[in-house]
Amino acid sequence: xxxxxxxxxxxxxxxxxxxxxxxxxxxxxxxxxxxxxxxxxxxxxxxxxxxxxxxxxxxxxxxxxxxxxxxxxxxxxxxxxxxxxxxxxxxxxxxxxxxxxxxxxxxxxxxxxxxxxxxxxxxxxxxxxxxxxxxxxxxxxxxxxxxxxxxxxxxxxxxxxxxxxxxxxxxxxxxxxxxxxxxxxxxxxxxxxxxxxxxxxxxxxxxxxxxxxxxxxxxxxxxxxxxxxxxxxxxxxxxxxxxxxxxxxxxxxxxxxxxxxxxxxxxxxxxxxxxxxxxxxxxxxxxxxxxxxxxxxxxxxxxxxxxxxxxxxxxxxxxxxxxxxxxxxxxxxxxxxxxxxxxxx
Amino acid sequence: xxxxxxxxxxxxxxxxxxxxxxxxxxxxxxxxxxxxxxxxxxxxxxxxxxxxxxxxxxxxxxxxxxxxxxxxxxxxxxxxxxxxxxxxxxxxxxxxxxxxxxxxxxxxxxxxxxxxxxxxxxxxxxxxxxxxxxxxxxxxxxxxxxxxxxxxxxxxxxxxxxxxxxxxxxxxxxxxxxxxxxxxxxxxxxxxxxxxxxxxxxxxxxxxxxxxxxxxxxxxxxxxxxxxxxxxxxxxxxxxxxxxxxxxxxxxxxxxxxxxxxxxxxxxxxxxxxxxxxxxxxxxxxxxxxxxxxxxxxxxxxxxxxxxxxxxxxxxxxxxxxxxxxxxxxxxxxxxxxxxxx
Numbered sequence: 185x186x187x188x189x190x191x192x193x194x195x196x197x198x199x200x201x202x203x204x205x206x207x208x209x210x211x212x213x214x215x216x217x218x219x220x221x222x223x224x225x226x227x228x229x230x231x232x233x234x235x236x237x238x239x240x241x242x243x244x245x246x247x248x249x250x251x252x253x254x255x256x257x258x259x260x261x262x263x264x265x266x267x268x269x270x271x272x273x274x275x276x277x278x279x280x281x282x283x284x285x286x287x288x289x290x291x292x293x294x295x296x297x298x299x300x301x302x303x304x305x306x307x308x309x310x311x312x313x314x315x316x317x318x319x320x321x322x323x324x325x326x327x328x329x330x331x332x333x334x335x336x337x338x339x340x341x342x343x344x345x346x347x348x349x350x351x352x353x354x355x356x357x358x359x360x361x362x363x364x365x366x367x368x369x370x371x372x373x374x375x376x377x378x379x380x381x382x383x384x385x386x387x388x389x390x391x392x393x394x395x396x397x398x399x400x401x402x403x404x405x406x407x408x409x410x411x412x413x414x415x416x417x418x419x420x421x422x423x424x425x426x427x428x429x430x431x432x433x434x435x436x437x438x439x440x441x442x443x444x445x446x447x448x449x450x451x452x453x454x455x456x457x458x459x460x461x462x463x464x465x466x467x468x469x470x471x472x473x474x475x476x477x478x479x480x481x482x483x484x485x486x487x488x489x490x491x492x493x494x495x496x497x498x499x500x501x502x503x504x505x506x507x508x509x510x511x512x513x514x515x516x517x518x519x520x521x522x523x524x525x526x527x528x529x
Numbered sequence: 530x531x532x533x534x535x536x537x538x539x540x541x542x543x544x545x546x547x548x549x550x551x552x553x554x555x556x557x558x559x560x561x562x563x564x565x566x567x568x569x570x571x572x573x574x575x576x577x578x579x580x581x582x583x584x585x586x587x588x589x590x591x592x593x594x595x596x597x598x599x600x601x602x603x604x605x606x607x608x609x610x611x612x613x614x615x616x617x618x619x620x621x622x623x624x625x626x627x628x629x630x631x632x633x634x635x636x637x638x639x640x641x642x643x644x645x646x647x648x649x650x651x652x653x654x655x656x657x658x659x660x661x662x663x664x665x666x667x668x669x670x671x672x673x674x675x676x677x678x679x680x681x682x683x684x685x686x687x688x689x690x691x692x693x694x695x696x697x698x699x700x701x702x703x704x705x706x707x708x709x710x711x712x713x714x715x716x717x718x719x720x721x722x723x724x725x726x727x728x729x730x731x732x733x734x735x736x737x738x739x740x741x742x743x744x745x746x747x748x749x750x751x752x753x754x755x756x757x758x759x760x761x762x763x764x765x766x767x768x769x770x771x772x773x774x775x776x777x778x779x780x781x782x783x784x785x786x787x788x789x790x791x792x793x794x795x796x797x798x799x800x801x802x803x804x805x806x807x808x809x810x811x812x813x814x815x816x817x818x819x820x821x822x823x824x825x826x827x828x829x830x831x832x833x834x835x836x837x838x839x840x841x842x843x844x845x846x847x848x849x850x851x852x853x854x855x856x857x858x859x860x861x862x863x864x865x866x867x868x869x870x871x
Contacts, residue, residue, distance in 0.1 A: 255680065266669045266703025273673020279680060301666055307648050310642035311867035345868050369870035
């Protein structure tokens with residue numbers, strides 16, 4: 185049982201309307217994507233530390249080894265770089281590995297193989313090698329996760345050509361994006377967020393895909409654009425509700441993929457609202473916030489009515505204690521305050 | 530005069546016990562392959578200062594027997610992964626010389642389209658599957674390739690070339706562990722040339738037998754005379770047969786000497802990191818002269834046949850350089866191709 189289970193269980197989310205379709209938990213949606221991929225494609229296999237243990241990677245891999253056998257779903261040695269290379273090598277030779285990590289922090293041990301090998305081979309081999317692999321991890325938060333178990337590392341990877349990065353915010357997207365990632369012919373990082381895992385949503389049965397590289401409007405508004413991905417969308421939506429009660433209409437864009445970035449949807453919204461709040465689960469410096477801020481300055485400058493506002497983590501490592509953490513993570517109130525600040529400009 | 534790493538093999542006597550198992554034509558073919566690599570390397574070296582090859586080079590002069598002996602034990606569908614010192618591996622595996630030289634001249638028809646360079650020679654048609662210019666980088670990739678072969682029930686094996694310094698990389702240990710755990714069809718071929726760039730083995734590792742490193746993962750580990758092409762062939766055949774029959778990985782250590790600097794043209798022993806006398810001692814067991822001496826003594830090769838061979842190789846190499854220099858250079862649009870697969 186993961187140590188933060190009680191915390192994640194205590195989070196309260198809006199319940200979906202069962203009238204709209206089958207309701208599923210986030211974890212079930214991920215498991216369903218893995219199950220479908222394993223069923224439909226003999227090249228797919230799932231590996232990772234503890235994917236066959238009782239905790240089953242937060243439940244996302246529960247029962248898969250029983251169903252598909254230990255050849256296709258297996259536990260691995262504690263060798264992050266080695267197994268990243270093994271995954272890349274298998275992918276380069278006709279397989280489709282899904283390499284699962286408890287936390288993105290562990291992927292940092294494997295940057296050499298991810299960044300310098302998996303992401304480069306298609307280019308270095310002049311297009312003769314494909315590296316269709318998925319690297320999955322769940323960003324942690326709270327309950328003492330601290331500096332080494334809650335890092336969101338997508339910002340560090342944005343500048344790596346050859347990689348794709350998806351960050352779902354709903355059970356529907358978790359399933360659809362994972363299925364797209366597995367069928368993609370490139371290395372794709374799928375970063376989930378631990379706090380989304382008990383969120384319910386409408387999830388159709390069977391195969392469907394959410395396109396990589398396409399953002400989506402979660403809420404329409406005319407006064408300010410709130411853009412982000414993953415858990416930031418939950419916070420952004422809450423902030424938009426707060427703002428609505430004050431008469432400010434916020435538009436919320438869920439990027440769903442942070443690399444390649446859907447620039448068009450951000451610029452389209454900016455053209456309408458003229459104001460941009462970028463929200464991220466990671467550090468503001470040098471990451472997604474900075475990249476979108478730069479996008480607005482480069483390609484949307486004429487539309488800007490106020491400075492771009494970043495809401496993310498300060499340039500400080502994550503503290504372990506809830507006592508310090510309360511000052512660390514952005515929440516809906518801070519996002520709303522940021523939006524208010526630029527709407528009044 | 531210090532010879533820190535002396536040659537400890539049997540010299541030409543070492544050929545006797547293997548020669549009977551091969552035809553004369555096979556033996557000549559092996560010699561020709563080694564001679565071909567040597568002459569290509571020498572021509573690259575001779576032209577390097579003309580600056581038409583704007584690429585790093587890591588010459589294999591002195592290390593031809595390992596590439597040729599190992600690859601002679603492989604079929605075209607067997608895969609070879611390698612490091613930055615790729616020339617010998619690529620040529621011995623059957624890679625296209627013209628495409629190699631086009632790559633080294635940064636031409637669009639290079640084996641990697643001018644985006645790999647000399648450290649990244651590939652020719653997938655003949656199983657020259659990939660390389661890494663990061664020491665140890667190709668080792669887990671090769672393990673993954675072997676895992677794929679095992680999962681798909683294919684009967685090809687995978688060989689990965691590594692150097693003595695690779696045994697210091699954590700990822701190499703991780704790969705041994707996984708290969709042994711899964712009994713992968715994989716051969717770890719370690720060319721121990723005693724130096725990583727200019728750092729001798731003794732400053733990098735405690736005094737140990739490199740075989741013990743692999744053996745600690747319950748992997749059969751053998752040492753073979755790296756200047757003896759027949760001994761290398763024999764040991765690789767044994768390892769490949771084990772891998773192909775489901776017997777798992779093997780580690781082969783082949784002590785060998787690089788007669789040139791880590792990178793670039795010429796030898797840099799005079800800078801003082803190794804004694805020139807050490808190189809000269811190894812040159813007395815040059816894998817080519819050792820083998821040609823054996824073939825000549827056995828009446829399988831003579832000066833006339835050597836001259837014919839040399840003439841044909843010189844013409845082939847001159848043609849390939851000519852083609853490379855006349856080949857088109859990439860255009861800007863080529864830069865943006867193959868960042869992502871469709």
